[in-house]
Amino acid sequence: MKKRLSITLLVAALTTASANSAQDLSRYGNDGLRAELASIADADTALLVPMRDGVGLSTNIWRPKGAAGPLPTILWKTPYNEHVPSGSTARYAIEAVRNGYAFIVQNERGRYFSQGKYEILGYPQTDGYDMLSWIAKQPWSNGKVGTLGCSSSAEWQLALAAMNHPAHAAMVPMASGAGIGKVGPFSEQGNFFTGGVPRTLFAIWMYGVDNPLRAQLPDSVDGPMRARIAQYNDLDAKKPDVDWKKQIYHLPYAGLLSSLGEPPGTFETQIARGPGDPAWKTGGLYDDSMGWGVPALWFNSWYNVSIGPNMALYNHARSVNSDKEASANQYVVVGPNPHCQFARLDKDYKVGDRAMGDASFPVDQQIWAFFDRWLKNQPKAFPASTPHVRYFTMGANRWQSDAQWPPEAAQPVRMYLRSSGHANSMYGDGLLSFEAPRADEPKDSYRYDPANPVQTIGGGDCCNGGVVVPGAFDQRQIESRHDVLVYTSAPLEAPMEVSGFVDAVLKVSSSAKDTDFAVKLVDVDTDGTAWIVGDTILRARYRDGYAKPELMQPGTVYTLKPTPITTSIQFGKGHRIRVEITSSNFPKFARNLNTGGPNETEREAVVADNAVHHSPDAASYIELPVVER
Secondary structure (H helix, E strand, C coil): CHHHHHHHHHHHHHHHHHHHHHHHHHCCCHHHHHHHHHHHEEEEEEEEEECCCCCEEEEEEEEECCCCCCEEEEEEEECCCCCCCCHHHHHHHHHHHHCCCEEEEEECCCCCCCCCCCCCCCCHHHHHHHHHHHHHHCCCEEEEEEEEEECHHHHHHHHHHCCCCCCEEEEEEECCHHHEEEECCECCCCCCEECCEEECHHHHHHHHHCCCCCCCCCCCCCHHHHHHHCCCCCCCCCCCCCCHHHHCCCCCHHHCCHHHCCCCCHHHHHHCCCCCCHHHHHCCCEECCCCCCCCEEEEEEEECCCHHHHHHHHHHHHHCCCCHHHHHCEEEEEEEEECCCHHHCCCCEEEECEEEECCCCCHHHHHHHHHHHHHCCCCCCCCCCCCCEEEEEECCCEEEEECCCCCCCEEEEEEEEECCCCCECCCCCCEEECCCCCCCEEEEEEEECCCCCCECCCECCCCCCCCCCCEECECHHHHCCCCCEEEECCCCCCCEEEEEEEEEEEEEEECCCCCEEEEEEEEECCCCCEEEEEEEEEEHHHCCCCCCCCCCCCCCCEEECCCCEEEEEEECCCCEEEEEEECCCECCECCCCCCCCCHHHCCCCCCEEEEEEECCCCCCEEEEEEECC
16 A cells, blocks of 8 residues: 555656646647747757768757757657657757757658668667767767657667667657567567567558658758758658558558559568568567667557567566666556557546546656756656556556566466357357366357458557557447357456456367467456457467468367467456457458468458367466456
């Protein structure tokens, strides 16, 4: 009780301070933000900072007016059109300057005014390293740089942290999972896959970001002229609108963008790889074979696209011994929000349709306190006593803290998938039980037709052209389908907190050579509302690893272990815990056509008869990290 009270009071106090400091910025539109920035900062715009190969990256720098230095610096690298700052970028620039920092926005190579050929993450171990070296040499720099950003502006930071550049003093990566190649059990290759199944968000995101035939300024245009052109021409291509809810059904999946008339680009290169292809290690993704050298304050969220890899990487960064100061100074904050929506955490917060109560957290206050500690040598700003893990427990609707993830008190509890052979839909006889089967129970069978996939409703996702809205939504529309197996516990006699990695072990068979098995964890409220907590999926050919896929033999029973669902949820008294099993979760994940062939280049599908098995010596179950308070 004492720990809960302390974290609640801390959050309340810091939230008030953060709200007061940001209050005057919340009322500004973009023009007002830019005017405020111009009034407090000296600016150098559209500079071309040379990289080791001579390519220039377009860079804007804001420093406190009249300040000669030495100044700590915040670096924000981006593939997006943020040279003329707006929204959160402008607010962070203003806050940085007000707090005595230089603030830099730099476009990745191949984007807007930056030269060179675009590659996802922008060559963090060369371009990122070179930029840190350039900053440290400037007469106004104190030699310490903090990297900051969310999503793409965070993802490039990860591989850079492995380089342990002497100027890289601290980092704040927010929702950075697409920068992770492999960590622990997760081999998502920048979230391109989950369990070997392509995530459709990347095709849609690439349509807007990858632009192989982009407009560029001639290299002969000098600095002052580049700065002037940047005032009225941002080189931002406006591509034709696409009805993604229709286009996402296109087959073959590898032709999703080329069928729109797009030139070949990054998506075509990456979809040709499998999840175990060594080529993933040649880009800017972080791999857990690398070291870690930078103190970090991570911001993650339960309904983000990749909470599992994010938390696994946080643990990895704490355990790496290549830099003991860095490993000892990893801190993480996990909210109930979707991707990058940390600024919206507030009183009466809702994620999807589910009310979360007061989810307020002093995000900006903590960011600047962390940077003050490491870039200004102010240890009291962000005390060493700060909890390493601060996380929001949904259902209980409160912030909690712990020294580790999963929480130290978490203990594994198994719940078994059982039935009398008719677990089809929420109206079937599927049971989620603390007791294992005592004798062989009939298998549960369903038919998966790729032409009629099970629809995605909520969960963790982002950046997908509106085909999926992330968050907590009622799943009963899905659970009424006959091709969804539903296993539900008895009503809980007392609240049960689940915080950590939720593992599933399935005994399955299929009539097809290859198919997918999707798992969903659901919190069933006392009124029957079935709130999605999290989901995962595994392509059966990758059941023994990604390096050597193996097809299935029809009717043979196999063991599948999808990557964990990661969450903190309190199932309330009277609530029921539910698990759904099916073979599609579309359009979040690309459909398996069940042929066993090169799925992404095929047009024809096969209907699969799939089954989940239950027996004492080969049980299907989930394992929950239960925290006793």
